[in-house]
Amino acid sequence: xxxxxxxxxxxxxxxxxxxxxxxxxxxxxxxxxxxxxxxxxxxxxxxxxxxxxxxxxxxxxxxxxxxxxxxxxxxxxxxxxxxxxxxxxxxxxxxxxxxxxxxxxxxxxxxxxxxxxxxxxxxxxxxxxxxxxxxxxxxxxxxxxxxxxxxxxxxxxxxxxxxxxxxxxxxxxxxxxxxxxxxxxxxxxxxxxxxxxxxxxxxxxxxxxxxxxxxxxxxxxxxxxxxxxxxxxxxxxxxxxxxxxxxxxxxxxxxxxxxxxxxxxxxxxxxxxxxxxxxxxxxxxxxxxxxxxxxxxxxxxxxxxxxxxxxx
Ligand code: HSE
Numbered sequence: 001x002x003x004x005x006x007x008x009x010x011x012x013x014x015x016x017x018x019x020x021x022x023x024x025x026x027x028x029x030x031x032x033x034x035x036x037x038x039x040x041x042x043x044x045x046x047x048x049x050x051x052x053x054x055x056x057x058x059x060x061x062x063x064x065x066x067x068x069x070x071x072x073x074x075x076x077x078x079x080x081x082x083x084x085x086x087x088x089x090x091x092x093x094x095x096x097x098x099x100x101x102x103x104x105x106x107x108x109x110x111x112x113x114x115x116x117x118x119x120x121x122x123x124x125x126x127x128x129x130x131x132x133x134x135x136x137x138x139x140x141x142x143x144x145x146x147x148x149x150x151x152x153x154x155x156x157x158x159x160x161x162x163x164x165x166x167x168x169x170x171x172x173x174x175x176x177x178x179x180x181x182x183x184x185x186x187x188x189x190x191x192x193x194x195x196x197x198x199x200x201x202x203x204x205x206x207x208x209x210x211x212x213x214x215x216x217x218x219x220x221x222x223x224x225x226x227x228x229x230x231x232x233x234x235x236x237x238x239x240x241x242x243x244x245x246x247x248x249x250x251x252x253x254x255x256x257x258x259x260x261x262x263x264x265x266x267x268x269x270x271x272x273x274x275x276x277x278x279x280x281x282x283x284x285x286x287x288x289x290x291x292x293x294x295x296x297x298x299x300x301x302x303x304x305x306x307x308x309x310x311x312x
Contacts, residue, residue, distance in 0.1 A: 003041040004083055008116040011036045012107035012308035014093045015100035015148040016176065016270050020261030021206075021213045023234045027144035028154040028170075030178060031305035033099060036090040037068055037108040041116050045084040047072045054091035056101075064136065067102040068109035071133025075113050075121075078129075085113065096184030098268035100145030106133030107149040111308040126150055128162045138187040145264065152307030156214065170303040171220040174258070175275050179248065179285045179298045183267040185241050190265030194237055205232045222258060222274070229259025229272060242267045244292030251284040260285075272303065 013034040019026040035054075042048075047069050049061040063069040068089055075081065087109065093101035110130045114121045121129070130146045143157040147165045154170050157163040198206075209228045216224030239245050242262065252260035252271035260271035273281050278300045289296045 002083075003117055004043045005041065006116045007038065007040040008112045009036060009038045009311045010108045010112035010115070010308060011311050012104040012111060012149045013152070013305055014104055015145045016178070017098070017100055017142070017144040017264030018231070018234070018261070019154070020229050020231050020235070020259055020270075021209050022144070022156070023231065024142040024144055025157055025210065026154065026168075027100070027148040027157070028176070028303050029148040029152045029305035029307055030099065030176065030299075030301045032178070032299040032301050033092045034149075035093055035101060035104040035108050036311070037105065037112045038088040038090070039109070039112040039116050040086045042084045042086055045076070045082060047076065047084055048086050050086050050088050052089045052091060055093065056091045056095040058095065059089075059091070067106040067133040067136045069133075070136045071106040071109045071129050072113050074132040075110065075117070075119070075129050079117070079119055081117055083117070085116070094180065096186050096267075097180055098185060098262065098264040098266045099180065100149055100264060102137030102187075103130065103134045103145035104149045106130040107146055107308045109133065110150070111310065115310055123151065123165070124162070127165060131162060138191065140191060148307065150308050153304045154217065168214060168217050170217060171222065171225070173275050174222075174272055174303055175278050176301045176303050177252070177257070177271045177273060177278050177282045177285060177298065178263065178268060178301055179270075179282070179289065179296050180268045181242060181244075181289055181294045181296045183242065183294065185266045187265045190238055190241060194234065198233055202232050225272070226258045229261070231261055235261055238262055238266055241265075242269065243294055244289050245269060247288040247292065248285045251288040252281050255281050255284050257281050
């Protein structure tokens with residue numbers, strides 16, 4: 001198919017990696033921010049970044065290091081596409097925010113390219129190409145941002161490398177309060193700091209927690225979700241990256257949150273709660289950061305937020 005000249009725009013949302021309880025395993029989409037890719041098919045085979053606009057423009061523009069370009073290069077190679085593409089990347093997700101920005105750029109690029117190059121990619125292929133892109137930023141194959149950004153909602157990713165993705169139902173009336181401190185944490189370094197050893201008792205606690213959390217979602221059992229939305233392994237190692245993290249978490253919990261933790265590797269902090277508690281929890285989380293002298297932005301998002309989509 002000759003698609004030269006075709007222009008397509010796609011948007012992919014920010015996401016909460018880990019969802020506290022499921023390191024590299026659970027993630028959910030957010031509805032208030034995302035990245036946008038505008039792609040034009042070219043006759044010459046190069047994949048080129050014309051411009052980066054939006055909240056951050058300080059990103060690599062070479063195909064090996066830019067997550068969107070790297071995802072497109074992987075599609076081009078595997079699908080035998082002879083045409084190239086020119087891209088504009090509009091970043092609605094701040095850099096190093098814990099909002100899955102590198103994954104969203106890759107997810108938006110894959111969504112745009114599949115349409116523009118006329119490829120009927122399966123979900124598993126879209127996931128694999130977007131993950132290939134995401135690798136450029138985090139240095140590891142974890143799908144807990146890419147999968148929710150592509151497919152939306154709360155998802156479970158299981159299997160090493162290119163995982164299987166299962167959509168998990170979200171109980172009605174549950175929202176995510178999301179607070180982004182004006183700080184940067186880079187996933188690659190926040191992964192390098194993690195211990196490779198896990199004690200048997202922590203392993204047992206965390207296994208029980210993730211199993212109970214997923215059961216709680218399927219059963220709409222908010223007490224079970226409240227008991228299980230916790231992280232005894234990763235969160236203690238990263239808590240120090242965000243000044244006031246424990247205070248923000250305690251503020252959310254003492255105001256009725258079902259659970260609160262770092263979003264991905266931080267610095268953003270999320271809390272799940274019933275819709276009616278959200279405004280109060282947002283106010284107390286924000287206040288707890290201000291007491292620590294940290295400014296922030298905050299939102300309330302659906303947990304079952306939509307995934308990547310084409311735009312006019
Ligand atoms: N699972 C990843 C991590 C998410 O915690 O390192 C990064 O957003």
